[in-house]
Amino acid sequence: MQTAEGRFIDAVVEGLSFTSGDQTGVTDSEGTFVYEVGQNITFSVGAVEIGTAAGSDIISPVDLTGSNSTMPDTQNIVRFLLMLDSDGDSSNGITISNEVQLMAENWTQPDFTTDLLDGELASIIADVMAVDNRIPVLPSAMEAQAHLEGTLACLTSGVFKGTFSGQDNGTFLLWVQHERFDPLVFGDDTPRVGVTSALVFSTDENLVSGVAPQQGLSFDSEKLFISGLVSTGAEFTGELVDYQTITNGSWQNSIFNESGTFSGERLAGGEGAVYRLSGFFNLQGFGFTADDSGLVALDIMTDNSVTGVMVTLRGDETPLTGTRTGNDITVSGGGNSFSLSFDPDGSDSANDLALGTTSGFLGTMTGASGTSDVIGTSCQPD
Structure with a gap:
């Protein structure tokens, strides 16, 4: 037994x-x-x-x-x-x-x-x-x-990295946000819960695409999600086993009559975190690229130490470590340095234009390619 x-x-x-x-x-x-x-x-x-x-x-x-x-x-x-x-x-x-x-x-x-x-x-x-x-x-x-x-939504929130195959092949970064404030996307100032979005890189076409955010979690026993519609017309759906692993992933593109499968795993988001953070980075002044666009996942622990990982759309992962001091977070790894302003409860009016009353963070990441903007959200997992 x-x-x-x-x-x-x-x-x-x-x-x-x-x-x-x-x-x-x-x-x-x-x-x-x-x-x-x-x-x-x-x-x-x-x-x-x-x-x-x-x-x-x-x-x-x-x-x-x-x-x-x-x-x-x-x-x-x-x-x-x-x-x-x-x-x-x-x-x-x-x-x-x-x-x-x-x-x-x-x-x-x-x-x-x-x-x-x-x-x-x-x-x-x-x-x-x-x-x-x-x-x-x-x-x-x-x-x-x-x-x-x-x-x-908080249990599910974070960054998932995977690959897709079929009539197109490449890497897939799923970003699940516990809560997202986004008047441009949702048309009002009401935060949405369980929001999914993604970045997709076709290695066959050498093409980077973004996925528009939507309330993509189903909150059911099968733990289904839909990531949203890629700008090329593809749509990714799957299940999140124990909130850690993407299974039964499939994608289809009705415009080009293409389809295939995908799978993935959570990055960071370990047990014991007081706050779970996840966000997006992109090189200032540039559109999405495979090497300078990606996602970052961070865990703030009880002693205010911070651990996590950044992943580019090409799939390159870099471990990160650092500290939280008040509402400031500094982490670094692999020659990249993040300086973030953290709003743990959504009460910082200085962040309202970007985050509304949603808990999250804003800042920059400095690396070999230059300076990137960083924005993300956070929650307190049970």
């Missing part, structure tokens, strides 16, 4: 009971569970079962329902878990108190497919109020959807 660890994320959830084969336990402050490889895992709060999914590195409510963030059963599970959070603040994770876990052994299974969840949970909410000595709040379905999509 082989076992592995995973994490339950709807924000990190502490206090969920789990069963997978002979493995049983309760998730800790990191949402950690143990499962038998190849077996399902079932999660519950006392006598209330919230769902079952195949064992995996990361499991969220969409995996339990096999649907997506817009479905009532998914939203109701999220609403239930948020209501159970002992301090009512999901930004620091969801904690189900020991007292609630004990009381929950006497609860009756609610119907998570109902449109009237408040009625289904009336007695449970009363119990939580009594044992936690607080007034629990049941969020609306819309609030639950926004919460879940924000969590999954």
